[in-house]
Amino acid sequence: xxxxxxxxxxxxxxxxxxxxxxxxxxxxxxxxxxxxxxxxxxxxxxxxxxxxxxxxxxxxxxxxxxxxxxxxxxxxxxxxxxxxxxxxxxxxxxxxxxxxxxxxxxxxxxxxxxxxxxxxxxxxxxxxxxxxxxxxxxxxxxxxxxxxxxxxxxxxxxxxxxxxxxxxxxxxxxxxxxxxxxxxxxxxxxxxxxxxxxxxxxxxxxxxxxxxxxxxxxxxxxxxxxxxxxxxxxxxxxxxxxxxxxxxxxxxxxxxxxxxxxxxxxxxxxxxxxxxxxxxxxxxxxxxxxxxxxxxxxxxxxxxxxxxxxxxxxxxxxxxxxxxxxxx
Ligand SMILES: [Zn+2]
Numbered sequence: 463x464x465x466x467x468x469x470x471x472x473x474x475x476x477x478x479x480x481x482x483x484x485x486x487x488x489x490x491x492x493x494x495x496x497x498x499x500x501x502x503x504x505x506x507x508x509x510x511x512x513x514x515x516x517x518x519x520x521x522x523x524x525x526x527x528x529x530x531x532x533x534x535x536x537x538x539x540x541x542x543x544x545x546x547x548x549x550x551x552x553x554x555x556x557x558x559x560x561x562x563x564x565x566x567x568x569x570x571x572x573x574x575x576x577x578x579x580x581x582x583x584x585x586x587x588x589x590x591x592x593x594x595x596x597x598x599x600x601x602x603x604x605x606x607x608x609x610x611x612x613x614x615x616x617x618x619x620x621x622x623x624x625x626x627x628x629x630x631x632x633x634x635x636x637x638x639x640x641x642x643x644x645x646x647x648x649x650x651x652x653x654x655x656x657x658x659x660x661x662x663x664x665x666x667x668x669x670x671x672x673x674x675x676x677x678x679x680x681x682x683x684x685x686x687x688x689x690x691x692x693x694x695x696x697x698x699x700x701x702x703x704x705x706x707x708x709x710x711x712x713x714x715x716x717x718x719x720x721x722x723x724x725x726x727x728x729x730x731x732x733x734x735x736x737x738x739x740x741x742x743x744x745x746x747x748x749x750x751x752x753x754x755x756x757x758x759x760x761x762x763x764x765x766x767x768x769x770x771x772x773x774x775x776x777x778x779x780x781x782x783x784x785x786x787x788x789x790x
Contacts, residue, residue: 463522463525463526464488464490464521464525467528467538468525468778469488469489470484470487470488472484472607473604473609473613474608476552476561477680478556483551483555483630484546485605486546486547487544487609487613488521490542490543491539491542496621496622497541497645498622498624498756498759499543499617499618500541500544500625500626500627500752500753500756501546501613501614501618501624501626502517502520502521502543502544502546502626502749503517503545503626503627503631504611504628504629505551505554505700506515506549506550506559506630506687507550507553507566507567507568507632508550508553508554509553509555509558509559509579509632509730511697511727511729511731512629512631512712512730512732512738512741513628513629513708513710514548514629515738516708516710516742516749517545517547517629517742517749519746520574520745520750521545522632524543533543535760537754540619540757541673543605543614544617545612546610548681549610549634550606550607550767554684556591557726559593559776560593561604563590563591563597563604564590564684565596566593566596567606567607568593569585569686570607570685571632571687571689571691572690573686573693574684574685574689575684577645579681580681580682582594583681583685584653584682584684585682587599587633587635588656588681590626592659596685597685606688610691611687611690611691612625613693618703619694619695623701624702624705625659625705625706625755625756626655626688626704627639627707627748627752628705629707629745630707631678631707631730631731632730633709633712634713635706635714636673638672638673638675639663639675639707640675640707641656641674641704642676642692643677643689644683644686644689647678647783649676649780652702653772653776655704655763655769655772656776658764659755661772663755664730667748670747672748675780677707681752683773688705691705697702712730715731715732715737716729763780
């Protein structure tokens with residue numbers, strides 16, 4: 463559908479039963495590294511198909527608009543867009559959270575929490591037969607994660623400004639936007655920038671109810687891939703890489719159709735068609751917002767005094783314990 467506007471390539475192939483499964487990356491927009499970029503990711507967890515579908519719905523929206531929308535063409539002259547809609551095709555095919563090796567890709571990065579993580583859920587090395595398996599100690603990351611790291615380090619991290627959104631489902635009744643850290647309660651270096659983005663999002667999409675917070679407000683985990691990539695991005699002090707995870711609350715879908723409770727897919731996906739359509743259209747403005755925010759980052763990214771102000775507000779909003787510890 464995207465024709466010559468989309469470049470697509472296979473970044474790795476995953477061995478499984480039958481045919482090897484490709485992991486695709488699709489890029490569009492201006493490749494000039496001096497411009498900002500946005501990465502869209504989905505399908506890390508094979509059970510959470512709706513995440514991959516939300517990313518593909520946006521890709522379809524872009525492909526359709528490229529045929530007629532001249533403002534989109536102008537926008538794409540100023541930004542690079544990178545899509546990996548289905549990071550874990552083996553898990554999607556098998557209907558498992560983990561990849562075909564039994565590894566949870568979001569517990570697999572070389573990031574070790576020094577704080578107390580919840581048992582099992584925070585990542586475990588006991589067995590790939592149990593959920594949240596991190597992979598064996600000392601092994602390299604799984605092929606899917608190496609592919610994501612290669613794409614992020616070549617397409618996003620070299621830029622002065624980039625952000626990413628990775629779509630998941632399953633946690634609670636609300637839609638949440640999580641940002642690092644996941645391995646520690648300590649705030650990220652770009653807390654002020656993240657808070658400015660949150661303000662911008664809430665002012666722009668004022669009738670949407672995304673809960674915007676650090677993942678560490680909910681639980682800590684070992685091996686989070688976005689923590690790993692964010693820490694890598696810190697090596698360039700004048701660059702800002704803001705990775706986010708969209709966690710779509712799936713419990714409402716189960717509450718409205720309790721039969722879903724008895725199917726594993728039903729716990730993570732809106733199985734009924736009209737609800738599925740509603741989810742696919744609900745998040746389009748959010749993904750579009752991220753592209754616009756990246757295009758115009760010089761207009762809202764805080765500097766100097768504004769940065770300090772945002773940092774203080776962010777601390778009182780998300781890290782009250784730090785603020786109260788520093789007040790005599
Ligand atoms: Zn997930």
